[in-house]
Amino acid sequence: MLNSETSPTTDCESDPAVNVQSTPIGKGVFADREFRAHDVIGWITGKIHDDPEYGSEYCIDIGGTATLEPDAPFRFLNHCCEPNSQFTWDELEEDSDAIPEVYLLALRDIEAGEQLTIDYNWAADCAIPCHCGAETCRGWIVTLDEIDQLPAKKQQAR
Ligand SMILES: [Zn+2]
Structure with a gap:
């Protein structure tokens, strides 16, 4: 039933x-x-x-x-x-x-x-270092569009 x-x-x-x-x-x-x-x-x-x-x-x-x-x-x-x-x-x-x-x-x-x-996809002025481990890791948590706008001192730290 x-x-x-x-x-x-x-x-x-x-x-x-x-x-x-x-x-x-x-x-x-x-x-x-x-x-x-x-x-x-x-x-x-x-x-x-x-x-x-x-x-x-x-x-x-x-x-x-x-x-x-x-x-x-x-x-x-x-x-x-x-x-x-x-x-x-x-x-x-x-x-x-x-x-x-x-x-x-x-x-x-x-x-x-x-x-x-x-x-x-954070803006460059909010970016923090990324440790995600992906092969394509950008090194920073930042939107691809603004990766060139990272402040100079951040660029040097890479
Ligand atoms: Zn990453």
Whole structure:
């Protein structure tokens, strides 16, 4: 006989298949299961700051003057110069007041247990040394567009 009880609905959006663990450089986010390239790993929740002056270690520029301060677990994503995932959102009409929904997209196949990483793409004046270990590591956590604008003393330190 079939069980007539309805099974509890699983809310994938608020319960992404990731977990937060300690890493040598602080907390990191790890995959609970395999993801395929272009999978949505999870939706990012957080606080929107519509203030051009707002900045923090974790905030994401989501277009216009708005930034998103992500909640856990995704605020703990670490930087890698060869990241396996990326914050993504659908661009809205320019005059729209709506806030885009941001999600974390897998850039390639990711194995269960692998650490999820993103490219912070920081401006040159915020750059700090990078120790991500990727073959293509830039040496600095900095956006590729501004790597030539690193202050001279940072350049010499490379
Ligand atoms: Zn690096």
